[in-house]
Amino acid sequence: MTSSNSLTEIYLDNNATTRPLPEVIETVAAHLGESFGNPGSRHAAGRKARVVLEDARETIAGILGADPGEVVFTSGGTESTNLALFGFAAGEPGVILTTAGEHPATTESIAALKRRGWTTRVLGVDQDGRLEPDAIRDVPWDDCRLATVILAHNETGVLQDLEPLSGACRERGIPLHVDAVQAVGKIPVDFHQLGAASLALGAHKFHGPRGIGALLLRDGCRLAPFEYGGHQEAGRRPGTEVVALAAGMARALESWNADRDARTERIAALRDRLQHGLEQHAGPTLVNGHADHRLPNTLNIAFPGLDGEAILVALDLEQVACSLGSTCSSGSAEPAPALVAMGRTEEIYKASVRFSVGLENTEAEIDAAVERIAGVVRRLRESAPAA
Numbered sequence: 001m002t003s004s005n006s007l008t009e010i011y012l013d014n015n016a017t018t019r020p021l022p023e024v025i026e027t028v029a030a031h032l033g034e035s036f037g038n039p040g041s042r043h044a045a046g047r048k049a050r051v052v053l054e055d056a057r058e059t060i061a062g063i064l065g066a067d068p069g070e071v072v073f074t075s076g077g078t079e080s081t082n083l084a085l086f087g088f089a090a091g092e093p094g095v096i097l098t099t100a101g102e103h104p105a106t107t108e109s110i111a112a113l114k115r116r117g118w119t120t121r122v123l124g125v126d127q128d129g130r131l132e133p134d135a136i137r138d139v140p141w142d143d144c145r146l147a148t149v150i151l152a153h154n155e156t157g158v159l160q161d162l163e164p165l166s167g168a169c170r171e172r173g174i175p176l177h178v179d180a181v182q183a184v185g186k187i188p189v190d191f192h193q194l195g196a197a198s199l200a201l202g203a204h205k206f207h208g209p210r211g212i213g214a215l216l217l218r219d220g221c222r223l224a225p226f227e228y229g230g231h232q233e234a235g236r237r238p239g240t241e242v243v244a245l246a247a248g249m250a251r252a253l254e255s256w257n258a259d260r261d262a263r264t265e266r267i268a269a270l271r272d273r274l275q276h277g278l279e280q281h282a283g284p285t286l287v288n289g290h291a292d293h294r295l296p297n298t299l300n301i302a303f304p305g306l307d308g309e310a311i312l313v314a315l316d317l318e319q320v321a322c323s324l325g326s327t328c329s330s331g332s333a334e335p336a337p338a339l340v341a342m343g344r345t346e347e348i349y350k351a352s353v354r355f356s357v358g359l360e361n362t363e364a365e366i367d368a369a370v371e372r373i374a375g376v377v378r379r380l381r382e383s384a385p386a387a
Helices: 022-034 044-063 077-088 105-112 162-172 243-258 258-279 310-316 337-341 361-382
Strands: 071-076 095-099 118-124 143-148 177-180 198-202 214-218 297-304 354-355
Touching: 022 177, 022 243, 044 071, 044 243, 071 077, 077 105, 077 143, 077 177, 077 214, 095 105, 105 118, 105 143, 143 162, 162 177, 243 258, 258 297, 258 361, 310 361, 337 354
Parallel strands: 095 118, 095 143, 143 177, 177 198
Antiparallel strands: 071 214, 198 214, 297 354
16 A cells, blocks of 8 residues: 555535635735625715625526525525525425435434424436436326425536426426536526526536525525514515625636536546546446436446445545545444335445546546555455455
């Protein structure tokens, strides 16, 4: 084993968080000093901060196919999802439509709602993790009050086609919340085209600052109050807005939008280089997720017969940062629900690791990562007891 002191870190956990871009850091730092005023204040400093805040709102809305008034600034994706689900679920309990393996922000909110009398209907997915074509055919629509689905899966990167579900919900007046935290800033997202009632996003997933996100809330949709204490964000999310972080988020999204085609092509090529290298040098392997309909940066791959936790620890010693899945649920010893729903066996889901490449990775890093990962896999297989 190579001494970890002599190795440079290879960061392949960009679905957990990303490093803010230099221009984002500069934007945040500048506005912390220049736009320090409370945007709710009626003096010059407050008005200056308000202009920056509204410019950021317009930028984000324009890139994501929303109206500026539909952008509600929050602390991140988790808060956005909580605001939406609890806000929409304030009325009479009913059935919540969802899928297996949603992010903990969704599953734990649903668990809390179930204690208030709500029930769930889990929509089936196929072996690639995509919604089955007939998933909504037998839904008890008369009892449904809410739907929530992840657009790009945080563990597998699988992308959902939400048009059939979105259309069915709109036809029946059922609010659909979309968790797009992993999608925004990686693939094109058009809020109005999705037809959802709400959509969650978080800046730190696309090289923006941590601590800022947004809930896109369709014009005309109303949420019951979830928090109290202020009039900010048109009364939908109280608390003094963090102007500098909002400006940083807008800058990060602008950077992605200006270079999105080239960035997507480059990152997908790095992801594929990693996958092909591991298939060649660390086999046998099994990729979890659809070959085409997945995020350009995400590779969830199993090394059958090994323990994912052991791989993770060994790779950390080799200075390769990766994950077993959602960082927000990394303390759980339970099998990944998304992989179970895809029909993966225990041998596969326990041996699965998520690698998520990013803007800063290079071909040389990917090749070095393949070498280190293959070495770890080889040593673990050699030390495993004979079956």
